[in-house]
Amino acid sequence: xxxxxxxxHGRQSAGFGESLDPGLDDLGRTQAEAVAKVLAPLGxxxxxxxxxxxTRETAMPLSKIWKREPVLEEAVAEVPAPAGLTLAGRSEWxxxxxxxxxxxxxxxxxxxxxxxxxxxxxxxxxSVIFSHFVAINAAFAYAMNDERVTAFSPTHxxxxxxxxxxxxxxVLEKGEEAPLARITVN
Numbered sequence: 001x002x003x004x005x006x007x008x009h010g011r012q013s014a015g016f017g018e019s020l021d022p023g024l025d026d027l028g029r030t031q032a033e034a035v036a037k038v039l040a041p042l043g044x045x046x047x048x049x050x051x052x053x054x055t056r057e058t059a060m061p062l063s064k065i066w067k068r069e070p071v072l073e074e075a076v077a078e079v080p081a082p083a084g085l086t087l088a089g090r091s092e093w094x095x096x097x098x099x100x101x102x103x104x105x106x107x108x109x110x111x112x113x114x115x116x117x118x119x120x121x122x123x124x125x126x127s128v129i130f131s132h133f134v135a136i137n138a139a140f141a142y143a144m145n146d147e148r149v150t151a152f153s154p155t156h157x158x159x160x161x162x163x164x165x166x167x168x169x170x171v172l173e174k175g176e177e178a179p180l181a182r183i184t185v186n
Contacts, residue, residue, distance in 0.1 A: 001163045001164065001165055002123055002124060002125060002126055002127075002163065002164050002165070002166075003126045003127075003161060003162070003163055003172070004120055004123060004126070004127055004129060004161070004162040004163070004164065005039060005042070005045075005126075005127070005128045005129065005159050005160075005161055006120075006129045006131055006135075006136050006139065006159070006160045006161075006162060006175075007035060007039075007058065007059075007128060007129065007130050007131065007157060007158070007159050007175075008131065008132065008133060008136055008154045008155065008156055008157060008158050008160075008175065009024070009028070009050075009052075009054040009055045009057075009058040009130060009131070009132060009156065009157070010024045010027070010028030010029065010030075010031035010032045010035075010054065010057070010058045010156050010157050011024065011025055011027045011028035011031060011156045012024060012025065012028060012054045013025040013028070015091065016081075016090055016091050016094050017087050017088050017089075017090050017091025017092070017094070018087060018091075019087070020087075021052055021053050021054075022053065022054060023053045023054060023057050024053075024054055024057045024058065028054070028057070028058070028156065029057070031058070031156050031157040032057060032058040032059075032060065032061050032157065033061045034157065035058070035061075035062070035157040035159065036061035036062040036064075036065055038159070039062055039128055039159070040062065040065045040066070042126075042128070043062075043066050043068075043128070044066035044067070044068050045066070045125070045126050045127055045128055046068070046071065046123075046125055046126070046127040046128070047059055047062060047063055047066070047068055047069075047070040047071065047127070047128050047129075047130070048070060048071050048072075048073045048076060048123075048127055048128070048129045048130070049070035049071070049072055049073065049076075049129070049130040049131075050072075050073065050074075050076050050077040050078065050130060050131050050132060050135070051072040051073075051074060051077060052077060052078055052132075055077075055130040055131060055132065056070065056072070056130070058130050058157065059128075059130040062128065070130065073119065073129075075115045075116060075118070075119035076116060076119060076120075076129055076130075076131040076132075076135050077131075077132070077135070078132045078134065078135070079094075079097070079109065079112060079132070079134040079135065079138075080108070080109075080112060081093055081094065097109070097149060098134070098149055098150045099149070099150070100148075100149045101147045101148055101149065102141065102147050102148075102149060103147055105149065112138075113138040113142070116135050116138045116139055117138065117139060117142045117169060120139055120162065120164060120169055121164055121166055121167065121168075121169060122166070123164065124166070133153075133154060134149070136154050136160055136175070137149065137150055137151050137152065137154075139160075139162060139169060140152060140160060140171060140174070142169060143162060143168075143169040143170055143171045144171060152174060152177050153177050153178050153179065154174075154175040154176065154177060154178075155175070155176045155177065155178045158175030158176040158177070159173075159175050159176075160173065160174055160175035161173040161175075
């Protein structure tokens with residue numbers, strides 16, 4: 001069985017409705033250093049990262065410790081917002097989407113979820129994956145057979161551990177969770 005350590009990125013310098021690709025703020029950089037120290041004894045393992053700045057910056061400290069470059073993986077990137085939305089519109093859309101259920105979302109969003117899960121099922125060696133709130137929720141909800149888009153609220157740099165045999169995805173350990181009202185989602 002393959003273990004997958006899915007890490008939510010550190011706290012970003014701007015929210016979903018403020019910037020398309022923010023980096024980490026000072027606290028986020030501190031969180032990235034801390035999670036690297038926690039994960040360091042596991043490896044070196046393969047490191048995958050969403051191509052977005054906040055995930056790449058979160059992966060950087062672990063990458064330096066293990067002397068391994070992260071593989072940029074679009075399949076674990078942020079959920080795609082509908083085209084043409086303003087930044088404020090993105091934030092409003094996200095709020096409604098997060099309150100929804102997978103059977104009720106647009107077909108392109110279910111296709112995105114299938115790509116996230118398919119990527120995780122296809123990984124053949126223990127790996128650390130730096131990703132996003134919704135992508136982690138997509139995997140978690142799939143593994144738990146939960147129809148909610150937001151099945152739990154992983155904090156910044158929480159680590160959710162999955163196991164896969166290539167056919168099934170199982171949650172071994174849910175990452176640290178915070179009340180949804182306290183989190184900036186993206």
